[in-house]
Amino acid sequence: MIDTVKNAQENPDTKQPFLELGLKEDEYLKIKQILNRRPTSAELAMYSVMWSEHCSYKSSKVHLKQFGEKIVKSDVLMVGIGENAGVVDIGDGWVATFKVESHNHPSYIEPYQGAATGVGGIVRDILSMGARPIAVMDSLRFGPLSEPDTKRVLPGIVAGVGGYGNCLGLPNIGGETQFDPSYLGNPLVNALCVGVMKHEDIHLAKATGVGNKVILYGARTGGDGIGGVSVLASETFATTGQAKRPSVQVGDPFTEKLLIEATLEMFKNKLVEGIQDLGGAGISCATSELASNGTGGMNVALDLVPLRDETLSPEEILMSESQERMCAIVKPENIAAFMQICDKWEIIATVIGEVTDGNKLVITWHKEVIVEVPPRTVAHDGPVYNRALKRPINQDLLQKDSINISDKSNSLETDLLKLLASDGISDKSWITQQYDHFVRGNTIMSSPQDSGMIRIDEKTNRGLALSLDGNARFCKLDPYVGAQLAISEAYRNVSVTGAKPIALTNCLNFGSPEDPAVMWQFSETVKALADGAVSFSIPVTGGNVSFYNQTGEISILPTPVIGVLGVIEDVRKRIPLRYKENQTLYLLGETKKELDGSSWAWFIHNHLGGKPPQVNIENEKKLSKLIQTSLKAKVIFAAHDLSEGGLSVALTEMALASGIGLEVSNNTSVDDLSFLFSESSARAVVSIEEDKLPGFKELFKIYPGIEIGKTGGSSFKFIDHFEIELSKLKQSHSGTLSKVLV
Amino acid sequence: MTIRIGVVTFPGSLDDQDALRAVSYAGAQAISLWHKDTDLNKVDVVILPGGFSYGDYLRCGAIAKLAPVMTEIITKANQGLPVLGICNGFQVLCESGLLPGVLTRNKGLHFTCRDEKLEVVNNSTLWTKDFETNEKIVIPIKNGEGCYQADKKTLDQLVGNNQIVFKYLDNPNGSLLDIAGITNEKGNVVGLMPHPEHAIDELTGPTNHGLRLFTSVIKNLVGISK
Numbered sequence: 028m029i030d031t032v033k034n035a036q037e038n039p040d041t042k043q044p045f046l047e048l049g050l051k052e053d054e055y056l057k058i059k060q061i062l063n064r065r066p067t068s069a070e071l072a073m074y075s076v077m078w079s080e081h082c083s084y085k086s087s088k089v090h091l092k093q094f095g096e097k098i099v100k101s102d103v104l105m106v107g108i109g110e111n112a113g114v115v116d117i118g119d120g121w122v123a124t125f126k127v128e129s130h131n132h133p134s135y136i137e138p139y140q141g142a143a144t145g146v147g148g149i150v151r152d153i154l155s156m157g158a159r160p161i162a163v164m165d166s167l168r169f170g171p172l173s174e175p176d177t178k179r180v181l182p183g184i185v186a187g188v189g190g191y192g193n194c195l196g197l198p199n200i201g202g203e204t205q206f207d208p209s210y211l212g213n214p215l216v217n218a219l220c221v222g223v224m225k226h227e228d229i230h231l232a233k234a235t236g237v238g239n240k241v242i243l244y245g246a247r248t249g250g251d252g253i254g255g256v257s258v259l260a261s262e263t264f265a266t267t268g269q270a271k272r273p274s275v276q277v278g279d280p281f282t283e284k285l286l287i288e289a290t291l292e293m294f295k296n297k298l299v300e301g302i303q304d305l306g307g308a309g310i311s312c313a314t315s316e317l318a319s320n321g322t323g324g325m326n327v328a329l330d331l332v333p334l335r336d337e338t339l340s341p342e343e344i345l346m347s348e349s350q351e352r353m354c355a356i357v358k359p360e361n362i363a364a365f366m367q368i369c370d371k372w373e374i375i376a377t378v379i380g381e382v383t384d385g386n387k388l389v390i391t392w393h394k395e396v397i398v399e400v401p402p403r404t405v406a407h408d409g410p411v412y413n414r415a416l417k418r419p420i421n422q423d424l425l426q427k428d429s430i431n432i433s434d435k436s437n438s439l440e441t442d443l444l445k446l447l448a449s450d451g452i453s454d455k456s457w458i459t460q461q462y463d464h465f466v467r468g469n470t471i472m473s474s475p476q477d478s479g480m481i482r483i484d485e486k487t488n489r490g491l492a493l494s495l496d497g498n499a500r501f502c503k504l505d506p507y508v509g510a511q512l513a514i515s516e517a518y519r520n521v522s523v524t525g526a527k528p529i530a531l532t533n534c535l536n537f538g539s540p541e542d543p544a545v546m547w548q549f550s551e552t553v554k555a556l557a558d559g560a561v562s563f564s565i566p567v568t569g570g571n572v573s574f575y576n577q578t579g580e581i582s583i584l585p586t587p588v589i590g591v592l593g594v595i596e597d598v599r600k601r602i603p604l605r606y607k608e609n610q611t612l613y614l615l616g617e618t619k620k621e622l623d624g625s626s627w628a629w630f631i632h633n634h635l636g637g638k639p640p641q642v643n644i645e646n647e648k649k650l651s652k653l654i655q656t657s658l659k660a661k662v663i664f665a666a667h668d669l670s671e672g673g674l675s676v677a678l679t680e681m682a683l684a685s686g687i688g689l690e691v692s693n694n695t696s697v698d699d700l701s702f703l704f705s706e707s708s709a710r711a712v713v714s715i716e717e718d719k720l721p722g723f724k725e726l727f728k729i730y731p732g733i734e735i736g737k738t739g740g741s742s743f744k745f746i747d748h749f750e751i752e753l754s755k756l757k758q759s760h761s762g763t764l765s766k767v768l769v
Numbered sequence: 770m771t772i773r774i775g776v777v778t779f780p781g782s783l784d785d786q787d788a789l790r791a792v793s794y795a796g797a798q799a800i801s802l803w804h805k806d807t808d809l810n811k812v813d814v815v816i817l818p819g820g821f822s823y824g825d826y827l828r829c830g831a832i833a834k835l836a837p838v839m840t841e842i843i844t845k846a847n848q849g850l851p852v853l854g855i856c857n858g859f860q861v862l863c864e865s866g867l868l869p870g871v872l873t874r875n876k877g878l879h880f881t882c883r884d885e886k887l888e889v890v891n892n893s894t895l896w897t898k899d900f901e902t903n904e905k906i907v908i909p910i911k912n913g914e915g916c917y918q919a920d921k922k923t924l925d926q927l928v929g930n931n932q933i934v935f936k937y938l939d940n941p942n943g944s945l946l947d948i949a950g951i952t953n954e955k956g957n958v959v960g961l962m963p964h965p966e967h968a969i970d971e972l973t974g975p976t977n978h979g980l981r982l983f984t985s986v987i988k989n990l991v992g993i994s995k
Contacts (some may be wrong), residue, residue, distance in 0.1 A: 183809075189880050193911070194821045196783030281781050281824025373780060461880050463911045465967040465974065466819075468787040482973070485790075599972060 030068040032396045039065050047226060048075035054410055061404045069390065069397040072342040073311040073405055080574055082308050085411035086540035087572045090550050093557040094567045101566040103529050106229065111153050113568025114229055115530045117594045119489055122229065123223040125155045126168070127495065127534040127590050129573035131432035133276070134216040137181025143191035143278040147350050149220040150195065151304035154287055155353070156221030157230035157294050161467065162481050165202040165218050166495045166534070167458075170211025172450040172767050177206075180214050187278075188218065194280035195287070197509050198470045199462035200479025206450040212578030217534040217571075217588045219495055223483050228294055232303040234321035234356045237384045239300055241327060242362075243313070243375035244369055245286050245352040248553050249335035252309070252348025254598045265696065282351040282374070289372040290353060295446035297364045301356035309442055311345045311405070313354040314380075317390055318402035321356070324383035325402065327390045331379045341392045356382060407565065416550050417543035426504060428636030430628045432700060439703060440749035442631050443675050444759045446704070448474055449630035451765035452672050454683075471598045475680065477520040477668045482598045490598035493525035494591050498671065499584035499614045500624045501639035506548040510555035510587050513644040515708050516670050517591035522651035523666040523711050525602045525658050526593030533570040533589050538582020540574045546723040548585040556587070562644040565591070600658045605685040606714035608666035608739045612691060613723075615650055615732040616710035616719060620701045626672045646709035648729040654711075657726055662719040668711040674705035677712050679756050682743055688753055690744035691736030699748065772797040772987050775812035777842075779804040779833050783820035784966060786854065791966040792816070795983035804836040814851045815842055817858025818913075819964060829872065829914050830860035839865060851895045851986050852958045856912055859960030861949070865866055868951055868960045869927070870919035875912070876943030882911035884975040885963055886938040887949050891931050894956040895989050899981035906978040908963040910941060910949075915962040917944035917951075930954055935961055 028034075035041075045055040058074050066074060080086060095107075105122055106114035112126035130145025146163055153160045159247065167190050170177045190197050199221070234241065293299050301321060303313045310332070318325040329341050339347070351657035357365050362378065369376040383389075388405070395684050437445075446452050459474040471490060472480035478492040496517040502509030514531060521528045534555060538545040560567045576583045595601060621636025622628055657663045665685075667677045682689050693702040713732070715723045726732075736746075744750040773799045776788045785801070792799040795848075800812050804822075809815065822833035832837070839861070846852045846867050854862035862868040875881060884907050889900040900906070903957025919927070924946060927933050935950035965979025 130899070181841065185920070191915075193880055194781075194783075194824070196820065279824070281821060284783070284821075285780055456883075460883050463880075463882050465882070465909050465911060466783050466787070468784075468790055468967060468969075468973055470973060 029392055029395055029397060032067055032399050033067050035067045041065065043068070043074065043433055045071060045073055049079055050075050054078060057410065059693055061359065062431060064402065066399050066525050068305050069345055070400055072346050073315065076311055076346055077315060077405045078409040081608070082312060084572060085410050086412050086414050086574060087549065088411050089413050090553040092769060093553055097557040099560050099566040102562060104566040104568065112156050113530070113532065114156060115568060115592065117491065119484065119487060120225050121174060121223055121483060121489065122226055122489055123221060123592060124153055124158045125219060125592055126152055126532055126569045127217050127219040127491065127588060128571045129534050129536060130216045130218065131213065131536065131573055134184050135180065135214055137381065139187040139190065140179050140277050142184040142187030142300050144276045144350050145216050145218045146191040147280065147283050147294055148306045150197065151306065151353065152281065153220045153222035155230065155232060155302050155304045156222065156586055157228040158224040160220050160222040160287065160764065161289055162200045162479060162484070163175045163218060163220050164200055164479055164493060164495050165216070166497065167204045168210040168215035168586060169206050171206055171208055172483050174211055174765065178768060183759050184214065184585050185458050185461055186214055189475065191278055191280045193463045195284050196466050198464050198466050198473065200464065200470055200473040200481060200493065201476065204455050204458055207499065207584055209581060209583045213576045213583055215536050215576065215586060216674060219590050221491065221493060221592065230294065230302050231314055232320055234317040234325055234382045236300055236358065237322060237382055239356050239358050239382045240362060240378045241325060241380035242355045242357050242365065242376055243332060243352065243379045243384070244374055245546060246279060246282050246349055247333045247335040247375065248344055248347050250343060250347065251338060251348045253343050253346050276348045276350050278350050281498040285372045285374055286303055286351055286353060289368050289374050292368050292435045293365060296364060298357060298361045299355050300358060303354050305352040307348060307353060309345065309347045315402040317354060317356065318388045319406045322382055322384065323379055323402065324385035325388050326383050326522040327380035329390050330393050333375050333746045338410065341397055364760050407682055414540050414546045415543045416546035418547050419544040425636055426638050428635045430632065432622065437631065439745065440701060440751060443703065446672055446676065447628060447629055447679060448763050450763055451630060452626055452676055454761040455764065457636055457764035457768060472524060472603070475684065476484055476524065476604050478524045478526065480524055480526070480595065480598060480601055482522055488599055490595045492521045492524050492593040492719055494520035495588060496520060497586055497588040499586040500629060500635055502552065502585040502587060502633065504624045504637065504639045506551035506585050506643055507555040508639050510552040510572040511559045512639060512708060513587055513589040514556065514559045514563060514645050515642060515644070517589045518647055519650065519668045519711065521591045521593035522654050523602060523668045525600055525654060526595040527655055528565055528591050528593040528651065530568045530592045531565050531589060533587055534573070534582060535570065536573045536576050536586040536588065538577040542582065545582050552585060552587050559644065562649070602654065602663050602666045604665060604667055604681055606681060606687065606738050608687055610664055610714040610738045611720060611734060612689060612714055612736045612738060613713050613715060613732040614710065614735045615653065615713060615730060616646060617707065618695050618697050618702060618710065619707045620697055621705045621707045622701060625704060625706045627759050640707050643709050650711060653726045653730040654668070656729060662715065662723040663713045664716050665714040667712050669712060670706065673704045673706050674712065679743060679760065681712070682753055683757055683760060687738055688740035688742045689736060689738045690746060692741065692746040694733050694735055771989055772814065772990050773800050773812045773814060774798065774814040774983055775800040775802040775809060776816045776818055777802045777804060777838055779822035780834060781821045781823050781825065782818050784964065785818040788818040788855065790971045791983050794969050795987055797987050802838055804838050806838045807841065809841050809845065813990055816860050818822040819853040819856035819858060822857055822861065829857060830864040831928065833861045834864040835971055843867060843910065846958050849955060849957050853896055853977045854960035855964055855966060857964055859962055860914065862958060862960040867955060867958050869923045870917055871912050871917045873918050874914050875916050880913040881941050883909065885910045885936045885941060885942065886939055887963060890936050891934045891952065894934055894952045894959050895986050896959040896982045897934055898989060899985040905938065907976045908965055908968045908979050909975060910963045912962055915942045915944065917948040919945065927951060934959055935963065
């Protein structure tokens with residue numbers, strides 16, 4: 028029997044499984060208060076999923092509002108937080124939109140599909156803004172490579188990210204992969220997508236214009252991705268013994284490719300008034316958000332939704348997270364043209380409702396009203412929690428536990444080779460070779476370069492650079508400093524390629540918000556990001572929060588992942604990683620004795636304690652300015668950011684990428700160990716041709732540098748200490764993943 | 770005379786824009802063809818681009834060979850129309866019977882994207898006259914099903930008739946005889962797994978070696994090839 032609104036009014040005392048759907052008692056009472064009656068089972072399903080942590084940001088909202096309060100002076104921000112993705116002006120009439128989203132839990136359960144649909148979801152977010160998606164990136168975290176479960180999860184996730192993006196025709200231009208025991212039962216999959224469009228093409232998710240039609244198009248709706256709502260189906264409607272369905276969605280990148288081309292053609296012909304992709308919470312989310320962001324009223328006939336499985340109940344249809352679906356608001360006179368494009372691309376499109384002048388979202392099932400709610404109460408007026416937060420009692424102890432360097436007796440050479448072979452530092456081409464870097468023909472840089480870089484205009488050579496970074500060990504030691512170091516690293520990675528950083532986005536991966544220690548980490552992180560954006564003068568254009576990343580009582584390391592987007596006016600002037608023979612190497616920035624939290628401390632000595640390196644935002648900006656100033660006269664031939672593993676790893680990566688050796692000496696004032704392995708921020712290593720040296724040295728007015736050596740030969744020589752052949756470095760660096768994974 | 774080169778877009782084609790760009794770079798007029806077209810819009814040459822036509826959920830290229838546009842392409846190719854199949858296009862040519870053999874899952878079962886060293890074995894096809902025999906070139910590969918397979922008789926014929934066009938120097942996928950690309954007996958139809966359209970300039974590709982496939986066919990048609 029269908030639970031209609033009429034039935035809910037007539038039978039107010041029907042017991043409802045709100046707890047099983049994840050709603051708390053007071054939340055359920057609040058719904059009753061809003062509706063002035065008990066919700067129907069369809070309404071209960073909608074509220075439960077829209078008021079979930081994932082959709083409502085109920086634990087994070089009170090912190091995230093800082094992004095609106097701490098205003099960044101920016102003349103590039105066009106659409107800020109709150110839409111599907113933020114939009115920034117990138118010059119010449121172009122705008123860019125980019126965002127990162129997590130798909131952590133599904134990827135643990137079903138690695139291939141979980142990761143694949145993570146990519147699919149973020150791509151549709153970008154498409155919904157009116158943009159053509161042009162590239163993807165991924166940030167991954169796994170348990171130690173030696174663990175059997177990592178060997179299950181990692182290959183599946185990598186194949187999923189690759190399988191979906193490759194089949195969709197989007198180049199994967201970079202990202203990062205890290206390993207830590209805390210991710211063993213909870214790997215992280217954060218996917219980024221960037222898209223571009225012209226100013227006039229920006230589209231928003233709102234349903235306006237009474238009488239305009241609501242069109243659902245793309246894949247049919249199936250039973251995949253139905254999570255908690257299956258409780259409803261089984262408890263309230265357990266008549267036909269329907270099988271419990273998998274909660275992980277299944278992706279079809281071919282359909283998504285058609286959806287992209289068809290949608291862009293609709294935009295081009297100006298056939299769309301408002302648009303929203305169907306992601307988490309499916310039709311519930313799309314209809315309630317479109318309606319509440321628009322005029323407010325919408326009628327939907329749910330029985331018109333094309334189904335893959337005719338036995339689905341209305342509640343399941345509302346909740347289904349079947350992939351590759353979009354919802355558009357279209358004027359009646361444009362319906363025919365809209366349908367013609369869908370026909371061309373062989374996509375199913377169905378008018379399922381229309382925009383009304385009321386302020387109610389009304390959903391019917393074979394003419395009976397099963398939902399009648401103010402859409403805003405579903406989409407935006409969810410509960411808000413001010414969760415308890417507390418700095419962990421052992422945080423002070425952790426920060427006092429600085430690594431004692433004097434009793435570490437390995438040779439520098441042994442440490443370097445061991446570090447290069449560690450899972451965190453090792454060459455990741457086993458992963459990145461499974462991703463198409465070339466499709467669309469505009470990739471200027473991709474892994475292992477510091478940033479991905481894409482040409483957006485073949486006539487002017489204007490381009491974008493993007494980097495995705497996070498160092499969770501630093502965040503564990505000090506969440507505030509760690510978060511700002513993550514912005515610093517992403518900002519620096521974009522800068523060293525010659526691009527100017529203009530915007531940042533984030534994906535915040537944390538443990539349970541019900542743990543005050545986790546909530547403290549989270550609040551410190553958000554504060555640091557909001558403050559950091561102001562200091563760097565780059566706006567935060569959006570973000571994503573993923574809580575409950577923990578296994579039992581053990582939460583993951585606090586893992587904010589930061590994406591920074593930069594603009595380069597002429598991609599032909601980019602600065603690559605590879606140098607040539609007989610160039611002079613300079614180290615820009617100051618190296619301090621900062622080994623706590625470093626890769627050296629962790630991978631060589633299994634030590635995590637002390638305080639992370641200092642943040643110096645002014646220096647980061649100066650370094651960036653030095654590099655941008657250098658572009659005009661092209662005085663820098665090659666550059667590489669210094670981060671995990673410090674100078675020794677940066678030099679090795681440059682040497683191996685170039686296939687040419689180098690020799691350096693410690694001309695700084697720090698000890699040799701710190702010279703090689705310290706992870707002080709605001710540093711880069713650059714390679715300069717002989718005739719460009721005078722011009723280059725002029726730039727020290729902006730930011731200081733020190734000569735450390737020369738390129739050439741076939742080995743990495745640290746004068747007075749070691750000389751290691753490149754072939755030996757390569758052997759250490761490149762074998763780690765391929766030895767363990769098939 | 771301007772040469773008109775058509776690039777077919779099937780649903781799921783991904784490198785069609787790249788092939789069109791390569792055609793323009795090489796100096797010809799680039800024409801988009803749609804999978805449902807029944808005439809070839811007076812093109813002098815056809816390219817079947819890379820991608821996952823119709824999703825390739827079945828055997829790669831098995832559905833694409835049934836597309837309306839393929840009827841005319843197969844007829845004309847048998848009459849001498851120059852046709853290049855890149856990656857998925859190569860798979861479609863094999864499925865269509867325009868080229869012998871078949872492409873199966875890579876050894877190792879991974880999708881592989883990397884710069885690949887190739888040797889030009891046959892420079893007498895319409896598509897390879899701008900190369901030298903035994904020349905070493907670098908062009909990217911990116912595929913999951915690029916492992917060339919054929920029976921012994923076919924392989925003997927390919928060798929005997931000099932139909933192997935490109936060979937891998939560091940075989941990435943287990944292809945028999947290190948085959949990266951082949952031609953039909955006439956030399957007008959060539960299929961290869963590497964992507965020459967991704968090696969047309971050093972800004973976006975590892976080299977510009979791939980451009981020469983496109984200039985070869987153009988020069989041949991305007992009558993200035995060697």
